[in-house]
Amino acid sequence: MGTGVSVDWKILMREIDVKIITENIKEMCISVNHRLSDDMEEAMRGAAKKESCGRGREVLDILCKNLEVAGQEQIPICQDTGMAVVFLETGQDVHLTGGDLTEAVNEGVRQGYEEGYLRKSVVSDPVIRDNTGDNTPAVIHTEIVPGDRVKITLAPKGFGSENMSRIHMLKPADGIEGIKEAVLRTVKEAGPNACPPFVVGVGIGGDFEKCAILAKKALLRKVGEKNADRPEYVGALERELLEEINKTGIGPAGLGGDTTALGVNIEVFPTHIAGLPVAVSICCHVNRHETRVL
Amino acid sequence: MQTVFIMKKRLEVPFDREELIKLKAGDTVVLSGTLLVARDAAHKRFFEALQKGEELPVSLDGDTIYYMGPTPARPGKVTGSAGPTTAGRMDKYTPRLLDMGLCAMIGKGRRSEEVCEAMVRNKAVYFAAVGGAGAYLSKCITASEVVAYEDLGPEAVRRLTVEDFPVIVVADAAGGRLY
16 A cells, blocks of 8 residues: 555465365265264154154154165265255455365365265256256355354255245234244145255344345254354244144154154344344255364 | 055055055055156156157056156166155146056145146046155165156156055045145
């Protein structure tokens, strides 16, 4: 800025080669499609023990067995190995080197889906619908955060449940009752189409797209995890919604029972004086995600 | 493979129509024999071919379609993960296929009124397999062959041989429905 002082930014910035990001994405694509996180697996096994409906219990037993077969024989848990959703939190003191970040992420997806014998489920255009053949591009959400680390979260999303996710632009007067009604209606509509038992991610506040991203991010939290940073009503709302959802009787695979959801995770964000956006991200029981920090 | 379902009935596929129409919504059945596999893109092509008055590359008469798109098979394996996909996306094309003799479908989720009416008219049955159990269900598949539209990759039409493949009747030939 005309001060005559030159700064060697390389001393201040941590350098990370994007090839490391490619490698990690590749490994995560393969691992998340064959093994669920411990909290998800425990939730499934716990539900199988508690389910009171005979048919629902049979379905949950099959789903638990499915997880065993997938892990032991390296067969993907579900044939819909999803569209790769990638959340990248990049520290503002990181300098990414060695190439284009988006291309590095896509290359990781390309290699992971090929080497992992995963299904290529992405079409190049929503109307023309030619399969891209390598499951790219990924949906990438980047965020710049303080620090010198890169946090990568991969969450491949199947579309049986994605198709049943909804955004409701409620009025402030609808309040918490309106939120409950919107979530329950969405879950009932999803029913047997979206492979229950679900994990239900809810984003409340922000604007149209912010609440959708919050809802999807909510799926990344452990099922049943408490979050002390949030307003008190959130935890109570999560518990109440879970109870109400499990009273619908939809049950595992929609064949009846009291295990319709394994968890309800809510994220909130400030919003406009005129609005109350609520997004409901329905995820099937194959709630796949992994996070790595570089 | 040993199935967890407490099974009531074993049936051969392609179905004996007499046996098929006896099934009631809620019955659990294990299937052995051969099935056709087709999902969105293949249905669209079937439909477009019929609109143009062309013949389909496979006969559907008396056959069963499993709505599914598998993961690629690992070397030496018959198939990859192979669970059902949501049936409702095929609703637009299904009544026409039922009228051509398609007698059963396997998928998951709800069907439209038009499909249910066409099922009753043609004495067809819609079954659900357990959604999201693709690894488990793949163990019931003993052979898989692409028979049409190979260029569609995971959406190609396949012929599967299955053994003790577990399903449940969601909509029966008399109009009875589980959901």
